[in-house]
Amino acid sequence: MEKIPELFAAIYEKATRLVVETYYTEVADEVVSHLKSGLILDLGTGPGYLPIQIAKRAAGISIRGVDLSKRLIRMAQLNALGEGLDNRVRFEIGNASNLRFEDETFDMVLSTGMLHMVKDPVKMLRESYRVLKQGAEAWFYDPAQVSSRANSKKWKESFGLRERMIYALFPLYQRINPSHSYTRTEIDKIISATPFNLTEIEQKGKEFKIKLRKE
Ligand SMILES: C[S@@+](CC[C@H](N)C(=O)[O-])C[C@H]1O[C@@H](n2cnc3c(N)ncnc32)[C@H](O)[C@@H]1O
Numbered sequence: 156m157e158k159i160p161e162l163f164a165a166i167y168e169k170a171t172r173l174v175v176e177t178y179y180t181e182v183a184d185e186v187v188s189h190l191k192s193g194l195i196l197d198l199g200t201g202p203g204y205l206p207i208q209i210a211k212r213a214a215g216i217s218i219r220g221v222d223l224s225k226r227l228i229r230m231a232q233l234n235a236l237g238e239g240l241d242n243r244v245r246f247e248i249g250n251a252s253n254l255r256f257e258d259e260t261f262d263m264v265l266s267t268g269m270l271h272m273v274k275d276p277v278k279m280l281r282e283s284y285r286v287l288k289q290g291a292e293a294w295f296y297d298p299a300q301v302s303s304r305a306n307s308k309k310w311k312e313s314f315g316l317r318e319r320m321i322y323a324l325f326p327l328y329q330r331i332n333p334s335h336s337y338t339r340t341e342i343d344k345i346i347s348a349t350p351f352n353l354t355e356i357e358q359k360g361k362e363f364k365i366k367l368r369k370e
Contacts, residue, residue, distance in 0.1 A: 156332045157274050158223035159201070163328065166318050168202040168230050170301050170310050175204050178300045182267060183208035189292070191215055193262030196286060198251040198279070199223075199269025203231025203244070210235075210244045219256075221249030252278045256286045263291055268299025270363075271335050280349040280367070287369045292354065295365040298336060336361045 159167050171179075182205055186195070192215025197206045200220030210218055222228050231246040238244075249255060251266070252275055264283040273279045283293045314322060337345075339358060342365065346353050351367035358364075 157272055159227065160328065161224060161226045162321055163325070164224055164226035164230070166314065166322055167301075168227070169313055169318075171202050171204055171299075173306060173310055174301055175208065179204045179208045179267075182296060183212055186263070186265065186294070187212045187216070190263050193217075194219070194260065195263045195265060196221070196254075196256070196261045196283075198264065198266040198283070199272065200231055200246060201227050201268070203227075203234050203246055205265070205267055206231075206244045206246075207234060207238055207240060210240045211238070217243040218245070219261075220244070220246040221251060221254070222246070223248065223250060252282055254282050254286055258285050259288045260286050261291065262288055264293035266294075267296040268301065270295050270297035270365075271337060276345045277348045280345065280351060283367075284350055284369055289369055291369055293351065293367045293369075295363070295367075297363050297365070298361065300362065337363070339363075 186209050191213055195206070195209065195216060195218045197218060197220040200206060200222050203220050206218040206220045210216055220231055222231070225248055228246045228248050232241070235241045235244040235246065251269065251273060264287055270276055280293070287293060311322070342356070342363060346367065350369070352370050353365070354368045355366040356363065
């Protein structure tokens with residue numbers, strides 16, 4: 156299963172909201188230190204907190220976010236609207252492995268926490284390469300630091316009755332759909348099957364930060 160099931164979208168959004176200040180701001184700072192203006196694509200954008208944090212930091216940046224989940228995209232659109240950023244930050248349902256965008260549209264491609272969920276990572280990277288402009292970079296952070304940094308007690312305390320019932324189904328979902336994380340060797344193999352040049356890779360435990368360039 157690639158996308159976050161619609162049933163879990165609301166509780167996932169609550170977990171990501173808890174790490175806006177400790178995680179997405181950090182990634183956003185890194186992104187705007189690399190790119191001050193242009194068009195960015197965020198793949199598997201979820202509730203859209205990363206694009207919003209980036210747009211808040213750089214008035215010259217516009218962002219498109221795509222996700223397979225209709226509910227998460229709706230939440231992301233409302234979040235951008237609530238921040239008054241809906242003119243520069245737009246979200247739509249879409250598959251990262253089969254994008255509707257023209258070749259060489261974007262100045263940067265980003266993703267937090269999507270690589271390990273994608274069925275065919277090589278296809279997704281090739282699609283990222285296609286929509287990037289020459290010389291532009293694609294950065295993949297995987298997995299996203301959501302569950303590791305979220306205050307899980309605070310998260311669960313915020314649940315209403317319906318959310319508690321939904322959360323009780325989570326172990327069943329995990330059994331059907333066990334979480335996968337890549338090794339460095341697997342990551343290298345995936346990248347070598349694409350035309351990208353690897354510019355930087357950082358590993359902390361199971362977390363990777365991968366920076367690729369379209370030369
Ligand atoms: C772990 S979540 C991360 C969401 C968000 N980037 C964040 O940091 O909170 C992974 C997201 O990728 C989406 N996703 C998985 N496969 C996808 C694909 N092929 N195309 C678009 N979105 C995808 C899922 O629906 C989910 O919202």
